[in-house]
Amino acid sequence: MEREHLKLVIVGHVDHGKSTLIGRLFYDTDSLPREKLEEVRQICEALGRELEFAFVMDHLEEERSQGITIDTAQTFFKTAKRDYVIIDAPGHREFTKNMITGASQAEAAILIVDVSEGVQEQTRRHAYILSMLGLKQVIVVLNKMDLVGYSEEVFEKVRGHTLDFLKRIGINPTYVIPISAREGDNVASRSERMPWYTGPTILEALDTFKKTERRDGGPLRFAVQDVYNIEGKRIIVGRVEAGTLRRGDKIVILPTGERTRVKSIEEFMREGVEEAPPGKSTGITLEDKLFVDRGQILCRLEEETPKMVSEVKGSIFWMSSEPLQVGESVIFKCSTQEAPCRVEAIERRIDSSTLEVIEESSSRLENREVGEVTLSFASPVIVEDFNVTPELGRFVIEKEGNISGGGIITRLEG
Amino acid sequence: MITVIAIDALEYTLVEEFNMRNLKQDYYGRTDISEFSEPRTMVLWSSFMTGENREAEILAKGDKEMWNTRIPHEETFFSHFKNPFVLDLPGYNYDLEQHRRERELLKEFFEEKDEERKREVRRKYNENAFAHHRRVKERFFEALEGDYDFVLGYFSVADVIGHLNFGNRSLMKMIYRDLDDIVSRVEGKKIVLSDHGMKAVGAFGDHSDYGFWSTNFRDLGRPRITDFKRIVLQEALGE
Numbered sequence: 001m002e003r004e005h006l007k008l009v010i011v012g013h014v015d016h017g018k019s020t021l022i023g024r025l026f027y028d029t030d031s032l033p034r035e036k037l038e039e040v041r042q043i044c045e046a047l048g049r050e051l052e053f054a055f056v057m058d059h060l061e062e063e064r065s066q067g068i069t070i071d072t073a074q075t076f077f078k079t080a081k082r083d084y085v086i087i088d089a090p091g092h093r094e095f096t097k098n099m100i101t102g103a104s105q106a107e108a109a110i111l112i113v114d115v116s117e118g119v120q121e122q123t124r125r126h127a128y129i130l131s132m133l134g135l136k137q138v139i140v141v142l143n144k145m146d147l148v149g150y151s152e153e154v155f156e157k158v159r160g161h162t163l164d165f166l167k168r169i170g171i172n173p174t175y176v177i178p179i180s181a182r183e184g185d186n187v188a189s190r191s192e193r194m195p196w197y198t199g200p201t202i203l204e205a206l207d208t209f210k211k212t213e214r215r216d217g218g219p220l221r222f223a224v225q226d227v228y229n230i231e232g233k234r235i236i237v238g239r240v241e242a243g244t245l246r247r248g249d250k251i252v253i254l255p256t257g258e259r260t261r262v263k264s265i266e267e268f269m270r271e272g273v274e275e276a277p278p279g280k281s282t283g284i285t286l287e288d289k290l291f292v293d294r295g296q297i298l299c300r301l302e303e304e305t306p307k308m309v310s311e312v313k314g315s316i317f318w319m320s321s322e323p324l325q326v327g328e329s330v331i332f333k334c335s336t337q338e339a340p341c342r343v344e345a346i347e348r349r350i351d352s353s354t355l356e357v358i359e360e361s362s363s364r365l366e367n368r369e370v371g372e373v374t375l376s377f378a379s380p381v382i383v384e385d386f387n388v389t390p391e392l393g394r395f396v397i398e399k400e401g402n403i404s405g406g407g408i409i410t411r412l413e414g
Numbered sequence: 415m416i417t418v419i420a421i422d423a424l425e426y427t428l429v430e431e432f433n434m435r436n437l438k439q440d441y442y443g444r445t446d447i448s449e450f451s452e453p454r455t456m457v458l459w460s461s462f463m464t465g466e467n468r469e470a471e472i473l474a475k476g477d478k479e480m481w482n483t484r485i486p487h488e489e490t491f492f493s494h495f496k497n498p499f500v501l502d503l504p505g506y507n508y509d510l511e512q513h514r515r516e517r518e519l520l521k522e523f524f525e526e527k528d529e530e531r532k533r534e535v536r537r538k539y540n541e542n543a544f545a546h547h548r549r550v551k552e553r554f555f556e557a558l559e560g561d562y563d564f565v566l567g568y569f570s571v572a573d574v575i576g577h578l579n580f581g582n583r584s585l586m587k588m589i590y591r592d593l594d595d596i597v598s599r600v601e602g603k604k605i606v607l608s609d610h611g612m613k614a615v616g617a618f619g620d621h622s623d624y625g626f627w628s629t630n631f632r633d634l635g636r637p638r639i640t641d642f643k644r645i646v647l648q649e650a651l652g653e
Binding site: 015040043044046047048054055059062 | 587592
């Protein structure tokens, strides 16, 4: 049987030790390929330094960015209970998109804070995104305890400040753990240097979390990416965003509303595939020759289908120095759909670091601000409330060719 | 007190890509070396320390003799300081034997046809460069503790290793991270400066035709390498 896996996102200020923690998690759970580790150890030695996890992560990232290794083992670490998949690769360039799509797929989050620096602006922004996405299983780790002499007093002080802030945005972390990612304290094994701490290690804490993703994935949502003609077969390639796709399913194509059946599920070098689970990218063929194109959504006929709407309301996190302005046209991207839209209204404009409401109704959203934004479309889009089907309820906004913000859909209209 | 971290072949675009925050400091950019016919290490550092374009003079020495250049202390801006410390700088006081050995192994590598032996030469070449880097680092950190009014450390590792390994991005990134870490350990006013950058030629690296600069005190725009004499003296001594 396939092992259970839980999707985890690690967020926090860029200097607070995210890479080191990820490296440490891989290392202590023996999830790193040995020869890679040896290679990095040798280079560190050549440079006259100790093996540091930041270097290990650099190495893995570079290989990944060049497509040298697409080895799934590298994105997993394992405990006796299950596998963990880290969805947010550190150092990713498309930061906004990554935070929104990454964090919205996560079932649990670790928020990392440097105990010697406390909560910083970036910590606040990341925490805000977690709260916006409604993540409930959250661990706060106060890192770099080695720099403050493993002091209980310092820990308690920073813990207090952090919890105060998180409370204001509605996050109630399940655990707050004092750690040193560099030294390995309380990550996989209990620290002898902090006898005053009696709570779980990070791994123990993670293992208490529940899998929140629906096993069968709820109603079917198959997003079309492309259509190919291969050896006389018309293959529709896409991703099972939600639900489970089965051969023989009666389906309806949105937005055209045409109906047909799934004739086959096509996978490379495999015959007679019966189903495709949620999250799977695959190809299918249909009984009838119908018009199918990128951006369309295939749903099961007997299930509730998503709405086609010409106006949506969403919480948007804006992350570009070019502001989002009422009246302008931008590109809305949700799953494989891409649609031009007009910004109709911006309400409850909030500074994500101070949480101060700047204006109840505004004409613009500046960098690092959050707002309730109304968007209208010339032709309807297929979307859902984020709390119902997250896969069709999260989106990013592209302005002048750049991904500049992202958010979740909170209301559908028209 | 001002510290110059002189890094051979530190490439602007890689510092950006790897997002090395300490190398970038508060202000950073490219230097303009378009006045020189080619980005040559010896020419550029000699011009840096004297504040004058020394290309004609250095090239007149010929390909071999050029590497033995030793510009007299009084001709350099270091002489404006009471107690300066300059570590391993080409054209001034760098370890001739070390750099001769590097060039020799480099030549051997390109002349060798057998792949197996080529790898062995590269291993030796890398080992030699890394050993030197470790020694330079140690002496540089000692100097930071010393009683100097000016410290300059010259680091050749990115250039030397880059020539034979520029295509190995993860190795280059680790070297950049090590250099980034060195800069983070320097206190007070500091300038990071490279003579030229590096561009990929297959798996190898060749010099690119601009250098890199960064400071933690002001924006320098697009300076020429000969401007640094004035910048350093102004910042350190108010001259």
